[in-house]
Amino acid sequence: MILEHVRPLGAAPVDVHVEEGRIARLLPSARPGPAALLLPGLVEGHCHLDKTLWGLPWWVNEVGPTRMDRIENEKRVRRRIGMDAAREGRALAEAHLAAGTTRLRSHVDVDEESRLSHVEKLLGLREAMAGRMEIQLVAFPQSGILRTPGVREWLDEALRLGCDAVGGIDPSLIDRDPVRHLDAVFGLAQKHARPVDIHLHEPGELGAFALELIAERTRALGMGGRVVVSHGFALGDLAGPRADALMALLAEAGVALCTSAPPSRAVPPLKRARELGLIVFAGNDNIRDTWNPANAPDMLARAEMVALKYDLRRDADLALAFETVSGAGALGCGFAEYGLAPGCRADLVLVEASCLAEAVVTRRPPKLVVSGGRVVARDGALARG
Numbered sequence: 294m295i296l297e298h299v300r301p302l303g304a305a306p307v308d309v310h311v312e313e314g315r316i317a318r319l320l321p322s323a324r325p326g327p328a329a330l331l332l333p334g335l336v337e338g339h340c341h342l343d344k345t346l347w348g349l350p351w352w353v354n355e356v357g358p359t360r361m362d363r364i365e366n367e368k369r370v371r372r373r374i375g376m377d378a379a380r381e382g383r384a385l386a387e388a389h390l391a392a393g394t395t396r397l398r399s400h401v402d403v404d405e406e407s408r409l410s411h412v413e414k415l416l417g418l419r420e421a422m423a424g425r426m427e428i429q430l431v432a433f434p435q436s437g438i439l440r441t442p443g444v445r446e447w448l449d450e451a452l453r454l455g456c457d458a459v460g461g462i463d464p465s466l467i468d469r470d471p472v473r474h475l476d477a478v479f480g481l482a483q484k485h486a487r488p489v490d491i492h493l494h495e496p497g498e499l500g501a502f503a504l505e506l507i508a509e510r511t512r513a514l515g516m517g518g519r520v521v522v523s524h525g526f527a528l529g530d531l532a533g534p535r536a537d538a539l540m541a542l543l544a545e546a547g548v549a550l551c552t553s554a555p556p557s558r559a560v561p562p563l564k565r566a567r568e569l570g571l572i573v574f575a576g577n578d579n580i581r582d583t584w585n586p587a588n589a590p591d592m593l594a595r596a597e598m599v600a601l602k603y604d605l606r607r608d609a610d611l612a613l614a615f616e617t618v619s620g621a622g623a624l625g626c627g628f629a630e631y632g633l634a635p636g637c638r639a640d641l642v643l644v645e646a647s648c649l650a651e652a653v654v655t656r657r658p659p660k661l662v663v664s665g666g667r668v669v670a671r672d673g674a675l676a677r678g
Contacts, residue, residue: 294666296641298324299331301633303648311639314666318635329660330652332615333633334395334640335592336622339490339523339551339576341433342382342399342418343411347581347590349374349381354586360466360494364436367583368406378407379414385580386418389590390426391675393642395664396628397426398576400433400460400490403447412451425669429626431490433460437467438477445477452485461491464503471503479510488519488627490551493527500527504539508546517547521625523576525550528566529559536562537569544570549625552617553578554595554602563603563613574625575599575617592618593656600653611650639666 294311299322301307306322309331322328344367346352352374356366370376382399389397401415412432419428432451438444438461452459459481464474475491482489489511493503504527511520522543528536528550540561543550549572552560566573575595579585588595593615599605600614623631630638641663646652658673668676 294639294663296331296643296663298322298326298328299643300328301331303330309633309641311641311663311666314639315630316633316635316637316639319633329643330646330648331633332393332642332644332652333619333631333637334642334662334664335393335618336574336626336628336631337389337394337397337576337590337592338574338618338622338626339553339578340385340397340399341401341579341582342385343378343401343407343415344582344584345381345385345580346376346583347381347388348384349376352583354583356583360463363584368404370583371406377414378411379418382415382418383421385590386422386426386428387675389592390422390662390664391658391670391673392591392593393644393659393662393670394590394592395426395640395662396623396626396631398429398431398490398626400431400492401451401456402435403432403444403451404434404436405441405443408443408447409451409454412454412456416455424667425664427628429457429628430455431458431460432456433492434462437462438474439468439470445481448481449484452481452487456487458482458488458490459485461489463493463495464506465499466495471506475503475506475510479514479516482516482519483514488521489516490521490523492523494524496527497530498527500525501531501535501539504528504543508542508548511546511548518549519627520546520548521551522548523551523578524553525561526558528561537565540566540569540571549574551576551625552599554599556602560602563599563617567613572621572625573617574622576622591656593653596653597656608648608650611653615649615653640664
């Protein structure tokens with residue numbers, strides 16, 4: 294395959310030669326005139342394929358205000374309306390693919406209701422979409438580990454079955470014991486040689502304590518580059534010097550940070566985090582589910598949300614927002630062979646835009662999406678076959 298006369302990330306036009314699913318070379322284009330903007334495949338750094346209502350009729354949300362309200366409500370709704378993690382998960386993953394996402398990390402619930410059923414269905418989906426989309430699955434204890442007998446053993450089995458990472462959640466607020474919770478998470482990670490991705494919504498100094506414990510374990514176990522904290526709202530709650538010290542600690546330990554840039558919460562400071570060496574990338578989190586009726590499987594829209602949350606207005610700053618759904622996401626999640634250089638996997642997205650800033654804020658459907666050297670979508674719709 295040769296993509297002629299395209300501008301990688303807005304640079305001078307080139308012809309991109311693809312061989313055996315990889316970028317073989319980029320040669321200067323001899324053709325005059327306007328050229329489409331070439332992006333690398335987009336990265337969804339944090340979503341929940343097994344929770345979504347994507348493709349189902351509208352569900353009226355009357356859930357209570359607390360996190361436990363949402364957890365228990367979701368279990369009831371799953372039973373009542375017959376949600377299917379494989380069916381709705383596939384619909385959401387394919388919508389992501391049509392919009393240019395070729396790498397995706399999904400957390401998958403492991404609890405007393407689903408046990409391993411969601412894991413097994415999404416492992417099947419991961420296999421079915423191999424070659425079109427690279428999916429990572431995080432075994433996720435949505436209801437905690439210590440408070441529910443059997444969850445640690447189910448997480449163990451989920452990793453044995455093939456989940457790519459082990460998750461955790463709010464070790465103080467949900468399990469009421471941050472040391473034992475993190476012992477369980479990192480113990481499973483060590484046993485199965487898997488990375489870690491921990492949901493941390495805990496505010497202020499409570500969240501700061503968890504961040505310190507996570508950094509300590511990461512450093513002690515030599516797991517730098519293999520640990521992610523998702524959300525990390527505490528870093529947005531704390532005063533500048535305290536937040537700076539924590540972000541420097543995380544960066545030194547090799548812990549990355551994923552944000553959904555929610556409008557309703559304080560968030561870690563993006564530019565300051567990057568100055569301190571902390572990898573920050575973005576994900577949607579919940580998309581059209583019992584937790585959140587909003588969000589869409591469109592990572593350019595998520596980049597725009599990052600820009601709005603952080604007041605990024607200049608073109609150079611909008612390029613930084615784009616980085617959170619591209620290179621930073623690949624680095625934070627450990628997606629290999631990513632980018633627009635020779636040798637990288639040929640995940641290519643062509644859009645009608647003059648520059649990255651315009652691509653982020655106009656969010657036109659991609660003219661073409663190539664994944665692993667295969668054309669998988671055109672003009673916002675999946676390619677046949």
